[in-house]
Amino acid sequence: MYSIGIGPNLRKSAYFDATVRDGVRSFSVYNHMLIPGHFGDPDAEYDRLLNGVVMWDVAAQRQVELRGPDAGRLVQYLTPRNLSKTRVGQGRYVPLCDYDGWVINDPVLLKLADDLYWLSVADSDIHLWAAAIGQEKGWDVAVSEPDVSPLAIQGPKSEDVAAKLFGEHIRNFKYFGFAETDLNGIPLVLARSGWSKQGGFELYLRDSARGAELWDLVKDAGQDFDIGPGAPNDTERLESGLISYGADMRLQIHRANPFEMGLGKLVDLDGGFDFVGKNALARIAQDGPARRHTGVIIAGDPTPPGHQVPIMSGNEEIGFVSEFAFSKRLGKNIGVGLIPSEFDPAASFDVQVDGARYSAAQTSVPFL
Amino acid sequence: MYSIGIGPNLRKSAYFDATVRDGVRSFSVYNHMLIPGHFGDPDAEYDRLLNGVVMWDVAAQRQVELRGPDAGRLVQYLTPRNLSKTRVGQGRYVPLCDYDGWVINDPVLLKLADDLYWLSVADSDIHLWAAAIGQEKGWDVAVSEPDVSPLAIQGPKSEDVAAKLFGEHIRNFKYFGFAETDLNGIPLVLARSGWSKQGGFELYLRDSARGAELWDLVKDAGQDFDIGPGAPNDTERLESGLISYGADMRLQIHRANPFEMGLGKLVDLDGGFDFVGKNALARIAQDGPARRHTGVIIAGDPTPPGHQVPIMSGNEEIGFVSEFAFSKRLGKNIGVGLIPSEFDPAASFDVQVDGARYSAAQTSVPFL
Numbered sequence: 001m002y003s004i005g006i007g008p009n010l011r012k013s014a015y016f017d018a019t020v021r022d023g024v025r026s027f028s029v030y031n032h033m034l035i036p037g038h039f040g041d042p043d044a045e046y047d048r049l050l051n052g053v054v055m056w057d058v059a060a061q062r063q064v065e066l067r068g069p070d071a072g073r074l075v076q077y078l079t080p081r082n083l084s085k086t087r088v089g090q091g092r093y094v095p096l097c098d099y100d101g102w103v104i105n106d107p108v109l110l111k112l113a114d115d116l117y118w119l120s121v122a123d124s125d126i127h128l129w130a131a132a133i134g135q136e137k138g139w140d141v142a143v144s145e146p147d148v149s150p151l152a153i154q155g156p157k158s159e160d161v162a163a164k165l166f167g168e169h170i171r172n173f174k175y176f177g178f179a180e181t182d183l184n185g186i187p188l189v190l191a192r193s194g195w196s197k198q199g200g201f202e203l204y205l206r207d208s209a210r211g212a213e214l215w216d217l218v219k220d221a222g223q224d225f226d227i228g229p230g231a232p233n234d235t236e237r238l239e240s241g242l243i244s245y246g247a248d249m250r251l252q253i254h255r256a257n258p259f260e261m262g263l264g265k266l267v268d269l270d271g272g273f274d275f276v277g278k279n280a281l282a283r284i285a286q287d288g289p290a291r292r293h294t295g296v297i298i299a300g301d302p303t304p305p306g307h308q309v310p311i312m313s314g315n316e317e318i319g320f321v322s323e324f325a326f327s328k329r330l331g332k333n334i335g336v337g338l339i340p341s342e343f344d345p346a347a348s349f350d351v352q353v354d355g356a357r358y359s360a361a362q363t364s365v366p367f368l
Numbered sequence: 369m370y371s372i373g374i375g376p377n378l379r380k381s382a383y384f385d386a387t388v389r390d391g392v393r394s395f396s397v398y399n400h401m402l403i404p405g406h407f408g409d410p411d412a413e414y415d416r417l418l419n420g421v422v423m424w425d426v427a428a429q430r431q432v433e434l435r436g437p438d439a440g441r442l443v444q445y446l447t448p449r450n451l452s453k454t455r456v457g458q459g460r461y462v463p464l465c466d467y468d469g470w471v472i473n474d475p476v477l478l479k480l481a482d483d484l485y486w487l488s489v490a491d492s493d494i495h496l497w498a499a500a501i502g503q504e505k506g507w508d509v510a511v512s513e514p515d516v517s518p519l520a521i522q523g524p525k526s527e528d529v530a531a532k533l534f535g536e537h538i539r540n541f542k543y544f545g546f547a548e549t550d551l552n553g554i555p556l557v558l559a560r561s562g563w564s565k566q567g568g569f570e571l572y573l574r575d576s577a578r579g580a581e582l583w584d585l586v587k588d589a590g591q592d593f594d595i596g597p598g599a600p601n602d603t604e605r606l607e608s609g610l611i612s613y614g615a616d617m618r619l620q621i622h623r624a625n626p627f628e629m630g631l632g633k634l635v636d637l638d639g640g641f642d643f644v645g646k647n648a649l650a651r652i653a654q655d656g657p658a659r660r661h662t663g664v665i666i667a668g669d670p671t672p673p674g675h676q677v678p679i680m681s682g683n684e685e686i687g688f689v690s691e692f693a694f695s696k697r698l699g700k701n702i703g704v705g706l707i708p709s710e711f712d713p714a715a716s717f718d719v720q721v722d723g724a725r726y727s728a729a730q731t732s733v734p735f736l
Contacts, residue, residue: 002374002395003393005405006674007615007691008690009612009614011621025371027370029378032614032620037373099499124493124496125497128494128497132496133504137504246378247375252430306374306375306376306380322376323376
């Protein structure tokens with residue numbers, strides 16, 4: 001166990017003080033910001049996520065704001081997904097690719113107005129990417145990072161907590177729907193979203209000075225539902241088939257394209273619009289992707305080593321498992337990875353962890 | 369004290385296993401990669417840096433490679449510093465700005481060939497920035513992150529260690545000079561550089577599979593000089609007036625321009641070349657920068673809180689100290705920050721730390 005150096009080079013979340021007070025025990029770093037890892041009882045946090053309600057400081061999920069007459073033009077150029085039917089108040093999962101078609105982030109897009117969008121980004125500096133492209137195109141759009149700090153409430157009882165805070169009408173929110181609102185005068189955007197498949201909401205706080213206040217309002221409203229603090233959960237995300245940019249794919253490590261990651265249906269090559277990586281993705285679509293995303297079930301009891309592990313077929317390294325974990329619900333070690341497209345879907349292989357080999361079978365995702 | 373979550377979303381350095389074996393106790397995160405913070409005895413690491421020799425895993429200082437006929441054109445467009453006289457084998461400190469003139473990184477540039485450059489970057493994704501600009505310009509240059517992992521040896525005895533490893537000729541290396549070489553067949557670039565003012569070298573390992581091997585070669589060669597592991601040292605960098613991108617300035621927090629940071633002499637507005645932010649920087653040069661970088665000496669015994677603190681003049685918040693630390697050599701608390709340009713250089717002010725006020729005086733940097 002190693003400590004984390006908490007210094008001025010890492011940003012602190014708007015909820016940092018509140019999470020420290022409430023017992024955070026571990027941090028990671030995401031978008032140059034500290035993000036809680038757990039609060040000392042990972043099992044309880046997992047159980048709350050599945051059966052109750054948990055609250056997460058996900059302020060490190062930073063927003064990249066595109067504002068101006070050409071904001072819509074820029075955002076469509078940044079993603080292969082067709083946004084022509086996206087309405088104000090709708091969120092969209094939008095993979096972003098570079099000019100070679102490799103995924104460089106997979107944000108949720110929030111369309112706040114025809115000339116105002118937020119990209120709620122995973123862990124890479126899309127702020128720089130979007131600003132460079134907008135400026136070099138000569139488009140009339142300002143790119144910035146606004147003062148926005150998401151707080152997630154996730155789990156089957158999260159709707160009850162949100163209803164208690166905001167009123168019964170929020171039960172009608174569609175998935176990824178959002179609205180601008182406030183809570184005791186705290187400005188925020190409320191969205192039905194979050195990085196789990198257990199249902200929930202994200203409160204996009206718009207005034208970082210009021211982080212502790214919002215944290216406590218949510219905590220108080222959740223008392224009747226036994227709410228507790230937690231963090232995005234690796235086991236649940238594997239069970240649910242959620243992709244993690246940075247773990248499952250990172251430009252500098254994996255060079256994965258959307259077709260390989262199972263996101264091909266979001267790539268619109270025939271939509272009549274141009275986007276970054278279009279030529280490369282058209283070629284890949286024609287030739288077929290080299291690899292495919294797969295679930296794996298691993299026999300035995302390997303310990304997750306904190307990094308990806310090789311997939312071996314005989315003596316050949318044919319791919320990797322980016323992350324695995326023991327699923328209590330399934331009673332199995334489950335993981336995800338990339339293997340060659342032509343590899344027999346019925347064949348098994350080995351996963352190599354700390355020098356030992358463990359037999360593994362392919363399966364589709366999600367697991368649950 | 370909080371632990372750090374070591375998972376697949378954070379990259380591990382080529383020296384990770386070696387640093388764990390040699391007792392690393394704390395990590396930070398830089399460019400999405402774990403970087404050692406200390407090895408359990410910060411005082412000994414500071415003393416070795418000042419009086420002996422210390423070895424640092426700085427692989428998180430990633431390289432952004434620009435390769436192709438237009439590589440030189442792109443790198444000159446990325447920085448306000450005039451590179452027309454930079455020769456192959458010369459390093460250069462090159463601030464990078466965005467289109468508004470705000471600093472977005474301050475790498476060391478290595479010119480390996482007329483069509484091949486590395487930017488050894490601080491903590492932001494210049495890979496994305498440079499790739500977007502090169503592509504949108506339509507220039508013939510490939511931007512990538514090569515397999516390069518710097519290891520630094522720093523301190524007055526580092527030259528002896530380098531000479532033992534590479535031969536006596538390295539004593540003739542000029543500051544920021546570098547050469548491609550190898551060590552027992554391990555390919556690397558050797559540079560006289562490093563993030564301290566105690567002298568030293570950086571070994572840019574070009575094969576991450578051989579990280580532990582290189583680490584041990586350096587460790588063995590350094591035994592006669594009592595080498596020990598360490599990490600970039602906040603106290604020494606403050607004493608020496610080195611800027612830390614991320615702490616002293618970060619686009620999303622500080623919006624600082626090169627003139628404010630004391631880097632104005634590196635901005636060439638009359639060099640006859642275009643660069644990102646030129647118009648904005650010309651305006652700032654004409655109007656004068658709003659703030660200036662200053663050293664501060666703080667009375668009393670405040671504890672560094674791990675984040676920047678406000679500078680108060682009476683009841684007005686006029687600026688901030690980005691970082692401060694107790695300098696054993698000076699017997700004082702020293703720090704750096706930004707204050708309004710027009711503020712009387714002879715006037716004192718208060719620094720507010722955890723609700724208490726401490727009187728502080730301005731001073732020039734470096735302190736030593």
